[in-house]
Each structure stands twice: as structure tokens, then as C-alpha cells.
Amino acid sequence: MRVDVVSIFPDYLAPLGLSLVGKAAASGVLDVRVHHLRDFTHDKHRSVDDTPVGGGAGMVMRPEPWDEALRTVAPEGARLIVPTPAGRPFTQALAAELAAEPRLVFACGRYEGIDQRVVDSARERMPVDEVSIGDYVLAGGEVAVLVMVEAVARLLPGVLGNPDSLVEESHVDGLLEYPVYTKPAVWESREVPPVLLSGHHANIVRWRRDESLRRTARNRPDLLDRLPASSFDDRDLSI
Numbered sequence: 507m508r509v510d511v512v513s514i515f516p517d518y519l520a521p522l523g524l525s526l527v528g529k530a531a532a533s534g535v536l537d538v539r540v541h542h543l544r545d546f547t548h549d550k551h552r553s554v555d556d557t558p559v560g561g562g563a564g565m566v567m568r569p570e571p572w573d574e575a576l577r578t579v580a581p582e583g584a585r586l587i588v589p590t591p592a593g594r595p596f597t598q599a600l601a602a603e604l605a606a607e608p609r610l611v612f613a614c615g616r617y618e619g620i621d622q623r624v625v626d627s628a629r630e631r632m633p634v635d636e637v638s639i640g641d642y643v644l645a646g647g648e649v650a651v652l653v654m655v656e657a658v659a660r661l662l663p664g665v666l667g668n669p670d671s672l673v674e675e676s677h678v679d680g681l682l683e684y685p686v687y688t689k690p691a692v693w694e695s696r697e698v699p700p701v702l703l704s705g706h707h708a709n710i711v712r713w714r715r716d717e718s719l720r721r722t723a724r725n726r727p728d729l730l731d732r733l734p735a736s737s738f739d740d741r742d743l744s745i
């Protein structure tokens with residue numbers, strides 16, 4: 507997979523060279539390229555923003571540099587992702603969908619945002635997703651890109667040491683993951699739940715499912731509404 511990122515703060519994307527994503531890049535599974543938006547300006551001050559039409563506080567990113575950057579960086583066949591508080595939610599399902607794409611381009615907005623005509627124009631050339639990583643406002647899209655690239659990269663074949671860990675994790679089966687424990691069996695007088703030491707695989711599976719349901723009911727009751735009724739059969743969900 508090739509990933510291009512356009513930003514006025516390209517150094518913000520340096521962490522993509524580290525750890526998991528860095529290894530994926532080194533192994534050739536992922537090819538990440540970061541571009542400076544100002545390289546697509548032609549005025550003396552390399553300006554990328556201007557005052558908002560219609561008034562209002564702050565500045566808006568000008569269409570010309572973005573249009574040139576995206577036409578240069580994102581030829582046919584790429585999918586454009588624009589992080590924005592006004593976007594559709596970024597979910598594990600969307601991460602899995604993006605992991606199947608050959609090319610992704612991320613546009614990092616700053617200030618009050620990018621002139622909307624850039625997005626409208628790009629939609630005529632390629633698929634465009636305006637995506638939110640959460641209901642809060644950041645100073646720019648760069649951090650959201652780090653989040654999304656990591657969530658996507660870890661799904662790529664060969665990136666995770668143990669791909670089995672992708673099966674039982676939060677949001678894969680619609681539930682939150684059960685609590686996990688390691689040695690020692692007793693730590694600071696706190697025992698690991700005995701069922702996990704019992705060696706009864708079926709009991710362990712059931713306990714973990716119950717804990718997932720309990721944790722989901724406590725932290726994310728909204729997720730329970732989406733589950734098929736069969737998910738609950740005879741379970742007691744007392745939290």
C-alpha cells in the first residue's frame with residue numbers, strides 16, 4: 507500500500523517512521539510519503555490560507571495549493587481521506603476497508619479548514635472520505651492521520667507479528683475486548699480470575715464472552731443495540 511500525506515507540518519508525521527508503521531514501511535508492505543503543502547505555492551510568502559468568505563474568525567486554507575498538491579500526489583486510483591470534526595466516524599470497519607486500498611492520500615487541514623471546493627473538485631476524480639476520529643476538535647489533521655495510518659497498517663498482512671491477535675480485539679465482534687492478565691497468578695494479593703487458571707477452554711471462552719458483554723454494557727451500551735439478540739442468550743449482564 508502506498509500512503510501519501512499532505513501537510514503544512516510534515517515533521518508531525520515523523521512518528522510514521524517508527525515502530526509498527528516504520529517496520530511495515532521497511533518491509534515494503536507500506537510506502538509512506540509526506541509532502542509539504544507550501545511546495546505547491548508560488549507566491550513569495552508561500553501562503554496557504556486566507557480570510558473566510560462570509561466573515562467569521564480564523565483563516566481558511568486556499569484552494570489553489572491544495573488542488574495542485576492533490577493533482578500531483580493523488581493521480582487516478584487513489585482514495586482521498588480528509589480528517590475533520592465534521593466527518594463520518596472512523597471505525598474498525600472503515601480501517602479494514604481502507605486496508606484493502608492500493609493507495610491512500612491524506613489531506614491535513616489546519617486553521618478553520620480547507621476551502622470546501624477542493625473536496626468537491628476531488629470528488630469528481632476519486633473517492634473522497636471526510637472522516638472524524640472523535641467528537642472533539644484538534645488544531646489540525648496530522649494527529650488524526652497518525653491514528654488512522656496506525657489502525658490501517660496493523661491490519662496489513664505481515665505487519666503484526668501475531669495476526670491471531672487481530673481476531674479477538676475490541677470492535678471486531680462488535681463488543682469491547684475482555685480484560686487480560688499475565689503472570690504472576692497473585693500480584694499484590696490480587697488473584698487472576700481462577701477460571702483462567704482452570705485449563706477448561708470452554709469455560710474460559712464463556713467467561714471471556716461474559717466479560718466482553720459486561721464491559722460493553724458498562725462502557726459502551728450503544729454498541730449493544732447493534733448486536734443480534736442471540737448474542738445475549740442466557741447471560742446475566744449484571745455489571
Ligand SMILES: COC(=O)COc1cccc(COC(=O)c2cn[nH]c2)c1
Nearest residue numbers: 590591615619620638639640644646647
Ligand atoms: C474539509 O475538511 C477540512 O477542512 C478539515 O479541516 C480541519 C480543520 C481543523 C482541524 C482539523 C483536524 O481534524 C480534527 O480536528 C478532527 C478529526 N476528527 N476529529 C477531530 C481539520
